[in-house]
Amino acid sequence: MTAGQDFDSWVAPHLAVMGRVAARLAPSADRDDVVQEALSRAWRRRGTYDATRGTAAAWLCAIVAGEARRARGRVRPTVQLVDGPALAPATDRDLDLERAVAALSTRQREAVDLHYFAGLTVVETAVVMGCAEGTVKSTLSDARGRLRLLLADDPTGERA
Numbered sequence: 739m740t741a742g743q744d745f746d747s748w749v750a751p752h753l754a755v756m757g758r759v760a761a762r763l764a765p766s767a768d769r770d771d772v773v774q775e776a777l778s779r780a781w782r783r784r785g786t787y788d789a790t791r792g793t794a795a796a797w798l799c800a801i802v803a804g805e806a807r808r809a810r811g812r813v814r815p816t817v818q819l820v821d822g823p824a825l826a827p828a829t830d831r832d833l834d835l836e837r838a839v840a841a842l843s844t845r846q847r848e849a850v851d852l853h854y855f856a857g858l859t860v861v862e863t864a865v866v867m868g869c870a871e872g873t874v875k876s877t878l879s880d881a882r883g884r885l886r887l888l889l890a891d892d893p894t895g896e897r898a
Contacts (some may be wrong), residue, residue, distance in 0.1 A: 763802070763852075776798065803866050
């Protein structure tokens, strides 16, 4: 945070990516609750933010990732009611991709979720995961290779 900048205006540009991270890392938890808990923690720890160690988005998403891990540990069954227009039904390809991503190792799944689904850069993903950029690149490469195998119906890569 810069001097004189209020917390709300500092956080506002990052709320969408925080929500995407929460939705990907704690899908069965209430994404809004995860983000709210992360915002509360960020508010309490705002004095520890150091811009030289990463972007505000990466710092905030690291907090969301921690809250998502906690939320996964306390998940209880819920029914989600959708108010408004119906969501487009998932295609078989969407379901195949979700199953394939779920079959990745925990580290690969987290890297894929953060980078491809939440839209974080490699640098931001590294900050959230607490590792080096090269590790993220290697993990993403390994994950892509594993996804290619999981999604391939035949050696040519064509789907039936």
